[in-house]
Amino acid sequence: MGLAAEPTGFWLLAWVALVPLWLVVLQSKTHKISTLPFAIAWGIGYHGTVLFWITGVHPMTWLGVPWLASLAIALFCWIFITFWGVGLVIVWAKILSIVSRQIPSQNLNHLLTRVLVGTALWCSLEWFWSQGSLWWSSLSLTQSFGNLVILHLGQISGPNTVTAALVAVNGLITEAWLINRLKNKIEIRTKIIIYLLPILCFSLAHLIGFYLYSQPLKSNPETALKIGIIQGNIPxxxxxxxxxxRQALQGYTTGYITLADQGVDAVLTPETALPFLWKTPARDQSSFYQAILEKKVVAWVGSYGQEGNRISNSLFTVDSEGNIISQYNKVNLVPLGEYIPFESILGRFINRLSPLDSHLVKGDPNQQFNTPFGQAIVGICYDSTFTRHFRRQAKTGGEFILTASNDSHYSAGMLAQHHAQDVMRAIETDRWAIRATNTGYSGVVDPHGKTLWKSQMDTYELHIGIIQPQQTQTLYVRWGDWFTLVLLILSIIAIAVNLVFQTIFRVSD
Incomplete structure (x- = not known):
């Protein structure tokens, strides 16, 4: 499953990679084995592989952290977050094992109930895990951005719709595998139906996705925007x-002037491209600000804001007169890197252990980002993984996506996965997306998830992307993750019905 995600991107593996664990769970009673070690192994295999890029923060000697301490911090973060994902797998395996023991028969109704329960449970757990601060490796990530067709299921009920398809197909393959080992205990016709079910589920999911994928994009030259992107490449x-x-001011000023002279409507810079407080004299005296006053082209500036006595990681809309007309503060901060969880309790302890600045203030989840071209949907770096964040802004009128990131301290795997996250957000909200990053990958993504341009890694680049603001609202934007709730309700009903019938049959016997 880990190899299905970027940067390897063998997405087809995800449709069978859960089968071994599912087999262990269903056979745990008959074979008298514990699911725990297998769930841990599978969870480490997936989350550990996908999240290995976290170790790229090492070495942090440039921050004053000793080499060995830096290695220890990187390994601790990787192991801790991996096991946070492993916890999801353990809970899923344990609950599904209990349910399977209550519904052990191999007839078609019991088979479908187990698959339904397993699918609903995984989606529910992913929803629950994603409400916290540590979230990245949903199973749906394995399909981005190699399988754009299936990603369009996200327009129905978000990324959990893709996850549901993956888990269901894996479950049906597992059940077909087990049925195949039962000789002369089930009718041939029923066996054939069971063998066909995973193929039908896989095909139906992709047919629905293809229908959504094949919808023509709306185009109106009069409302199209030419957006300039600057990838500053500042280590x-x-x-x-x-x-x-000095490098930042020179690179972004030169890039802004070049793009302005080419007739762009606005210029987007990466996260904290200009690393100083934007509302101070340092801004007014900077060459970048003077370029805005001269060229009079709107700029979306990644810099720092100030909320009271604390600093925010912000994106500003600066109009042609140099005025700030909107400010977005990053909502989903990186734990320990940008804020301290339970700061009143852990603050002093963590400050003694680490020299990292962990005192940024979180942005309001309900903030809106107005621009001269309409309301934009904004995400700064880690925001990209939280789909509800983009849905909320699309629902309140966001017409296009702007993401600004700085991934320069991570490996290429993280850059690819970050781009994959933004591809999913573009599809789910049916919006054009413009990505500006410090060292890559910057890009332009259309509402079908097609990457029209992607930068190279560790290069200074300028690019002009043409996007189309739009106000359409997908089913997911309107209703949220309703499909997971439906699966959960159907699972409860199916379990109850099966238990009632089993009780009736026992009494009659």
């Missing part, structure tokens, strides 16, 4: 120091 190890400041 983190110098970014916060005088050398980095």
């Amino acid at each position: 983190n190890k110098i970014k916060l120091y005088s050398e980095g400041w």
Whole structure:
């Protein structure tokens, strides 16, 4: 399952990779084995592989962290977050094992009930896990951005619709595998139906996705926007120091002027492209701000804001007169890197262990980002993984997506997965997306998830993307993750019906 996600992108593996664990769960009673070690192994295999890019934060010697301490921090973060995902797998395996023991028969109704329960349970757990601060590796991520057709199921009920299809097909393959081992205990016709079910489920999911994928994109040249993207390529190890400041001001000022001269409507810069407080004299004296006053082209500036006595990671809309007309503060901050969980309790302890600045203020989840071209949907870096964040902004009138990120301290695997996250958000909301990152991958993505342009890694680049603001609302934007709730309700009903019939048959016997 880990190999199905980017950067390897063998997405087809995801449709069978859960089968071994599901087999263990269903056979745990008859074979008298514990599901725990198998769930842990599977969880480490998936989440550990997908999240291995976290170790790319090492070495942090440029922050003053000793080499060994840096390695320890990187390994701790990777192991902790991996096991946070492993917890989901353990809970799923344990509950499904209990349910399977109550419905052990191999007839078609019991088979479908187990698959329904397993699917509903996994989707419910992913929903629950995604409500916290540590979330990245949904099973749906394995399909982005190689399988754009199936990703369109996200327009129906978000990424959990894709996850549901994956888990259901894996479950049906498992049941077909088990049925095949029961010789002369089930009718041939029923066996054939069971063998066909995973193929039918896989095909139906892709047919629905293809229908949504084949819908023509709306195009109106009069409302199209030419957006300039600057990938500054300022290494983190110098970014916060005088050398980095000089490179940033020079690179972004030159890039802004070049793009403005080419007739763009606006210019987007990456997360904290200009690493100083934007509302201070440092802004007014900067060459970038003077370029805005001269060229009079709207700029979306990644910089720092101030809320009271605390700092925010922000994106500003600066109009042609140099005025700030909107400010977005990053909502989903990185734990320990940008804020301290339970700061009143852990703050002093963590400050002693780590020199990292972990005191940014969270943005209001309900903020809106108005621009001269209409309301935009904004995500800064880690925001990209939280689909509800983009849905909320699309529902309140966001017409296009702007994401600004700085992934320079991670490996190429993270950059690919981050791009994959934004591809899913574009499809789910039916919006054009513009991505500006510090060192890659910047890009332009259409509402069908097609990447029209993607930058190289660790290069300074300028690009002009043409996007189409739109106000359509997908079923997911309107209703949210309703499909998971439906699956949960149907599972409860199916379990109850099966238990009632089993009780009736026992009494009659």
